[in-house]
Amino acid sequence: MAQKGVQVIAVEPGSPAARAGIRAGDTLLAINGEPVLDQLSYQFLVSQRDRTTVAVQRPDRTTFERRIANGGEGIGVDLAADEVKVCRMNCVFCFVHQMPEGFRKSLYLKDEDIRLSFRYGHFTTLSSSDRAELDRIVRERLSPIHVSVHATDPETRVRVTGNPKEGRILDKIDHLLAGGVDVHTQAVVAPGLNDGRVWERTFSDLWERRAAPGRKGGVLSLSCVPVGLTAHREGLPTVQEVSPAYAADWVRRWQPEVRRITRLTDGEPWLLLADEWYTRAAIEVPGRGFYSPTWAQLENGVGLVRRFLEQHRRFLRGEKKHAFAGRRALLLTGSSFAPTLERSAALLNRATGSQLRVAAVKNFSFGQSVTVAGLLCGKDLLYAAHADREAHGGRPDWVEAVVVPSASLRTHTGPTDQYTLQGVVARAEGTFLDDMTLDRLSAELGLPVVPSGENLSQTLDHLRRAYSGGPDLLSRFHRDGLNLPQGAYNP
Numbered sequence: 384m385a386q387k388g389v390q391v392i393a394v395e396p397g398s399p400a401a402r403a404g405i406r407a408g409d410t411l412l413a414i415n416g417e418p419v420l421d422q423l424s425y426q427f428l429v430s431q432r433d434r435t436t437v438a439v440q441r442p443d444r445t446t447f448e449r450r451i452a453n454g455g456e457g458i459g460v461d462l463a464a465d466e467v468k469v470c471r472m473n474c475v476f477c478f479v480h481q482m483p484e485g486f487r488k489s490l491y492l493k494d495e496d497i498r499l500s501f502r503y504g505h506f507t508t509l510s511s512s513d514r515a516e517l518d519r520i521v522r523e524r525l526s527p528i529h530v531s532v533h534a535t536d537p538e539t540r541v542r543v544t545g546n547p548k549e550g551r552i553l554d555k556i557d558h559l560l561a562g563g564v565d566v567h568t569q570a571v572v573a574p575g576l577n578d579g580r581v582w583e584r585t586f587s588d589l590w591e592r593r594a595a596p597g598r599k600g601g602v603l604s605l606s607c608v609p610v611g612l613t614a615h616r617e618g619l620p621t622v623q624e625v626s627p628a629y630a631a632d633w634v635r636r637w638q639p640e641v642r643r644i645t646r647l648t649d650g651e652p653w654l655l656l657a658d659e660w661y662t663r664a665a666i667e668v669p670g671r672g673f674y675s676p677t678w679a680q681l682e683n684g685v686g687l688v689r690r691f692l693e694q695h696r697r698f699l700r701g702e703k704k705h706a707f708a709g710r711r712a713l714l715l716t717g718s719s720f721a722p723t724l725e726r727s728a729a730l731l732n733r734a735t736g737s738q739l740r741v742a743a744v745k746n747f748s749f750g751q752s753v754t755v756a757g758l759l760c761g762k763d764l765l766y767a768a769h770a771d772r773e774a775h776g777g778r779p780d781w782v783e784a785v786v787v788p789s790a791s792l793r794t795h796t797g798p799t800d801q802y803t804l805q806g807v808v809a810r811a812e813g814t815f816l817d818d819m820t821l822d823r824l825s826a827e828l829g830l831p832v833v834p835s836g837e838n839l840s841q842t843l844d845h846l847r848r849a850y851s852g853g854p855d856l857l858s859r860f861h862r863d864g865l866n867l868p869q870g871a872y873n874p
């Protein structure tokens with residue numbers, strides 16, 4: 384990391400830093416002789432000792448050192464947001480390369496940052512991680528790290544990533560494992576590219592390195608995710624899409640293997656099949672035992688459908704559901720999740736007399752091959768709501784409220800509130816990918832529009848607040864759990 388120190392943006396009054404004369408605008412250069420690289424390294428360094436020596440630079444570039452009694456905790460400073468590192472790869476299926484034009488700039492930046500990987504579970508190819516950075520991961524115990532492997536066969540990995548220097552991913556993984564770092568891994572599978580023997584080798588190479596008692600660091604999980612292609616691939620290499628038949632074959636071949644592996648790991652799933660294999664194949668997702676107890680890689684779209692169904696089953700057993708009685712709402716979602724949501728809404732309607740209707744939204748922005756809720760844009764949702772109104776008599780009050788997927792209110796870069804992408808904060812609250820806001824969608828439809836939350840119980844909470852004219856939803860976006868983990872299937 385090339386940052387020279389990290390700027391202090393605020394000092395807590397009366398804190399050890401304030402007593403030491405540190406002020407907003409100063410830069411923390413080093414702690415106990417180690418350079419302060421970013422917020423994570425600050426947290427690590429102050430936690431190492433009860434008395435900490437801090438090297439500080441004033442805005443006029445003069446420097447001084449202070450010895451501070453901090454008891455192994457923070458010294459009472461807020462630090463400037465870290466700049467996200469961007470990737471050096473050119474993956475044949477990179478989603479950013481397939482983005483249509485006209486979206487905000489930050490959506491075209493490719494984050495590749497071990498800090499986001501550690502803090503939020505973003506996957507990194509480790510392409511930006513040189514030996515020094517791998518050593519840093521080990522030194523600061525940034526474990527577990529999430530690594531996009533795609534293929535352990537060096538030639539295939541070069542083909543997939545478009546980077547001739549990044550074929551030997553196992554060398555980097557082995558370095559981390561030897562240092563005691565655990566790793567979650569994923570492979571995005573494209574037919575004819577890294578499936579077949581290449582995938583089997585990837586699986587067996589990573590399985591050999593699995594976490595086990597007595598081993599310092601290990602591979603905690605391996606997920607396989609079907610490649611996602613948009614309609615915007617002009618000038619990009621040809622990649623074959625995952626058809627429903629291919630997805631069905633994949634499920635038939637690998638679901639038994641998942642069960643076999645889970646038996647070998649005492650019930651802890653290690654090999655994970657993303658939900659999209661099932662939704663594309665129109666096959667029911669497996670039961671809870673396939674994902675629990677840890678529900679690893681939920682944010683990578685593994686187990687979200689099953690978790691939703693489990694939560695819905697509990698919701699239907701309780702009394703709270705009756706608050707839905709008589710409610711008329713339109714639930715919008717991506718076409719891959721729509722059948723699941725439709726069945727769940729039908730059960731609820733039958734149990735409570737609610738009138739919830741589900742509409743599968745076509746993704747005109749990215750192309751109709753994109754079926755997940757998380758990539759729906761405001762204008763797609765608006766179009767779908769208008770179409771539903773026309774199909775149901777055209778009355779402005781054809782429903783009482785419209786529910787949009789919470790997942791669509793996030794940027795694909797995920798939770799970057801601590802980070803900026805080349806100076807631009809990537810996420811805007813309550814904003815769809817195309818910059819339409821929830822408020823504007825609501826104004827266009829003349830109805831309350833609320834985020835779905837994680838399940839229909841949370842949807843109910845949001846609807847109640849909208850009906851009662853309660854506190855503004857967006858200002859409570861974070862506090863009340865409306866801001867959910869990244870995942871394609873939040874209803």
Ligand code: SF4
Binds near residue numbers: 471494
């Ligand atoms: S590593 Fe990720 S961001 Fe970079 S090119 Fe590959 S898919 Fe795109």
